[in-house]
Amino acid sequence: MSDDIDKMIGRDPPVGFDDLTGLEGRVWRRIGERRERMRMDRVRIAAVAAAVALGALNGGAVRLASPPEPSEMRVFTVASGLSPLTSLDARG
Template identity: 55%
Template sequence: MLDDIDRLIGGGRHDGEAQLADLEDKVWASIGERHDRTRMGQVRVAAVALALVVGVTNGGFMLLSPRPEPSEMRVFTVSAGLSPLSGLDVRG
């Protein structure tokens, strides 16, 4: 096991500065990507919360609104069962 570690450490470039040249940029890029993902997650949560609030508010207003009086024209609705075709089980 130690031979593998010694080989990995000793292999490749011997210039430590050349190996670490892009490391800081890669770390900062990784941090930036993580911040962007976190920000997008927060935006998604905010959008879902806003949609939920709008839906609940709209539903609450619909419950509070006065119901319309039954119309005299309801005789002509399909659910009235007064269609001449209702006895024939014909659906339109």
């Protein structure tokens, strides 16, 4: 049995065999890249949450603000109640 193992160890590596030198460095580099990506994802989520909160705060403040006073341009607004056909009771 040990003869088979000795023969297998003594043979040339198969074609496409990757050398394992530098494997640990490559693994740690990938771990670092993944951690960096996760950190950037957290920053993006925080930025989106801040934008949503700011938008909601701004929208609520505008909604609670007093309504604008009517402007002089209101004579050009569409008011169906002022149509001449309303008094004739002509409905389409």
